[in-house]
Amino acid sequence: MSVYVVSLLATVGGGCFALLLGRFLGTGRRAVAGEFGGQAQSLIGGVLLSSFILLTGFQVAGSWSALSDARSGTYDEARALADTYWAVGGLAPADRDRARALLRTYTDDVRTTEFHALARGRTSPAAWRDLDAVRAAVWAAPAGTAGPQAAKSAAQSALNTVYQTRTDRAAQVKGRMPRVTWIAMLVVGAFLVAFPALLGLTVTPRHLTALCFVGAVVAFAICLSAQLNTAFRQPFGVRSTAFVLADTRFGQIDAGHYTLSPVPPR
Template structure:
């Protein structure tokens, strides 16, 4: 899970080293070549632009990630409510609905979550949920079971709602233009010292490489946070493992 971050950091180091080596000066320029106020203004604008874009990306991605994680627990709770309500159905209907709920939950955990990491939901899980709805709809309409059937239908509607929200969040992400702006700002920030005449000494190049590594890591981190269901920071299947444990408790 750290390979991408490490490669990004090394790429930032290489980028900074190449810029410092080929754009840097062999000798220090005379002090008259520099305008301290102008350089301070330009450097401050570049740094603040990069920080602003990075903060915007991280805040937006983290908010989407938190929402997606919360929705999975909402879906898991709705599955538990449906499972509990199914306990009031006729014996044959109860066994069938609960078995189908267990199958759907297992499909989400084992089949769909790997698909979510690749940007799409699982048709198999959708079909499993449709079978649950069909079984609840076909349950015996006896007056003694009507309240349980109604409760199961309501809880199942919540499952569909949260699942649809999760399907929409899979395709979510920050606008592409902000990524382009972030990369451009980071590149200019690393290139700023060599363009101004940074001497290509070993000490200066090492310092510039640290700057490149920090900027590359920040960009990589924001990119990894941008996808709510991708590793290493994406939502896991913990909520559905919890739902399965609740099923076992209710069976007991």
């Protein structure tokens, strides 16, 4: 049986149980007259508020955790790109220059093009091709002596990390919180706003102002949860800062003429 069907049956079952209790136990004079005790109002309101807070907290915490993981992954990839850029410095000059040019092309493509695609829920095929070109260039580079062999091995190891973090990003861009929690949060939020009116809220400026504030808070919480639900969509999504840093590191490595050691300094 589908997990959604089980959740629906459980929800309907809980509602029916409450309906039966209210129907057969709520037969006193106050219930017949339509009066509500303060304790009953506090209990129902507290349950509604707690349910909305629980659902909102689950949404925000889950989305924020996914966003933090995605941001950390971009910095891991940028660090691996810098390691690769450094390592290929130990190859022959022509192979070094070709590999470094391809690394710059890949980094620029991710920074300027792919992040726009990530906001729409997909990766860039061009960036994948650029990265494959880097791997092919490193693989084809001759390494007849110990120095180039060590440089080639270090570059390939760093490129493996780049592929791993990039694959993780391709999975993260499709990640979303379960749809059923959105439905539950919308329903509970709407009933939370409507609850005072259902119990006979008096139409006075003070009461209406307080109710409007409740509605604004509920709407803001739902909106914030929706904005955090996509790891690469702005205003809270991951930005391309890590790849700007990688491009800066490339320039620093070039300026320092570091072309011999396959292992970059930390």
